[in-house]
Amino acid sequence: MDSTDIHVDIRNKEVDTVLDEVCSRARKAQNAQHALKNMTTEMKDDLLRAIADAVDARAQEIENANAIDMKDAKENGMAVGLLDRLLFDCARVRSSLDGMRHIATLPDPIGKVVRGLNMDNGMRLVQSRVPMGVVGMIYEARPNVTLDVIALCIKSGNAVIVRGGHAAQRTNAATLSIVHDVLQERGVDESLVQTVDDFGREGAQALMRARGYVDLLVPRGSAQLISYVAENATVPVIETGAGNVHIYVDKSANVEKAIPVIINAKTQRVGVCNAAEKLLVHKDIAEKFLPRVATALTQANVNLRCDERAFVILNSAGIPCHRATDEDWDREYLDYIMGIAVVDDEQCAIDHINRHSTGHTEAILSEDYSAIETFTRSIESAVIMVNASTRFTDGGQFGFGAELGISTQKMHARGPMGLEELTTTHWIGYGTGQVRA
Structure with a gap:
């Protein structure tokens, strides 16, 4: 996706129609995520391994789709460095799958106790990790991100909606088709992993405005893209940084x-x-x-x-x-x-x-x-x-299996973002009938 790919008039009626459709998809993603929360760690890991095996077996389909995207990008004058990032041949697909399989071996962050304390009145307070909910990703010509974010979100108990950009649209479509086949075969709601690529730039704009439906939005790409999303989104955003x-x-x-x-x-x-x-x-x-x-x-x-x-x-x-x-x-x-x-x-x-x-x-x-x-x-x-x-500086190199992106904000998520950065926390208070004086 070009850095201008999402620059549209937010008052446009067509955009508002797309927003309704994207919110509808996000609502289905919420329902699918609620079901995912009830899956055990073993079930989630087994699902990741099944996806990895299926993508591995059909990697040539992704490479073939990517070859068409690469051809178009070269004809459109894409820079050499960006072409390298767009390339997603069988070798790179399998490298991403190595990361997915590694994620399946990592500890599950969900339920991890962050801290706890006993109050003077006998109540016990526990803060533990829970999923974010529905995670949106807007990214440019980076088809590896599709598999990375799917793996990280499933393991951390989140649904995901992606907007992968025009330059990699065929590559991403081929990847998502395989993933959806596995979800269907496993009896998992396909709404757990969705795309808004079919809406083009308006889909990205809608993800930015789907407040109450999308719990976290992560833009990944050029400085212009990241700045635009951060300045215009009404949903919570974690900025991943351009790298000067x-x-x-x-x-x-x-x-x-x-x-x-x-x-x-x-x-x-x-x-x-x-x-x-x-x-x-x-x-x-x-x-x-x-x-x-x-x-x-x-x-x-x-x-x-x-x-x-x-x-x-x-x-x-x-x-x-x-x-x-x-x-x-x-x-x-x-x-x-x-x-x-x-x-x-x-x-x-x-x-x-x-x-x-x-x-x-x-x-x-x-x-x-x-x-x-x-x-x-x-x-x-x-x-x-x-x-x-x-x-x-890379989530895979840091042992995360993959990364959601590299946050340059001074917030809870900073640097390469893995499983724990896709969680938030909640508190549970265990009492025996205490009332506040």
Whole structure:
């Protein structure tokens, strides 16, 4: 889905008609979710394994549908990084299924006691985890999200309604068809997993307005999409962040370790939100370090956009580079482009990051314990990596099996979101006839 895919007039009568239809689907999802709450952990895990097996057996159907989506996207000029994110061939399908099967092995968060206490009057209070209810997902060309969110929602006891966007519409339809077949075979209400893709952009708009029917909405995609949903939705929203991700190379950094980390963070997959977009280098090592890392980056086909000091160093070394504009420092490229700046000290790096970051992931490469502690204490982002690639910011890498997204808000859900982030809590008070004086 393009970032403008949901920008419609909310007063449009057609949109209001779609809203009625989406609310009707959400009402059915509520009923299906109530039934899901009565399923045991074993039953939910068995259902996940059945879905994984069925999708595995029919993965070629998804790949075939994805090939058509990929062809259309290429003809429409989609950027290389985004094309990589759209690709969902058999290998990637099965990678997602590995995550689904892993989720089936994880502890069930539902019923987990968060805290409890005994009141002076003898009452016992217990706070425990319960499902959110109906979860809506609006996402762009990321077909893996469809399987990820289904697995996470079923295990955490939630119904889910997805809007997966035009670019991956055939891929998502093929995936959902298989999932619905399994639900039907298992006697599970198909309304547990629904889509509003058939309503196009109006479906996304309706999900945003389905207050009282959708308990949580998670947008996942470009900064423009996320901002639009957060600013216009009337249902509760958790923002997943665009990734203007920084790496700071301290003067004490081990150069031999630093360069492979930077190359991996930038180039392993350029179209994902945890790919590094900016490189900040301490001035004391810039003269020696920058030519080495820049050579490695250019050999990996990365275009370099430099501040004045970095430009002078690299230009003098004969390394191709361009001067950065003011806009570069706030951009998430999702492409073979990296911004490079020389900073006077660690505090300048921290100030630069906190000013320009989207609050997703930052990294420090350093052998100085004091510098590391100052950096990790001062950076205002959801995840901070120390001497490691930013590409590890991922629910699968964190052991969650999959992720709903990576929250950049300073709320209960921050960073990669897994099963527990799809729950809320309730309190139960156990008494023996107590009354309040």
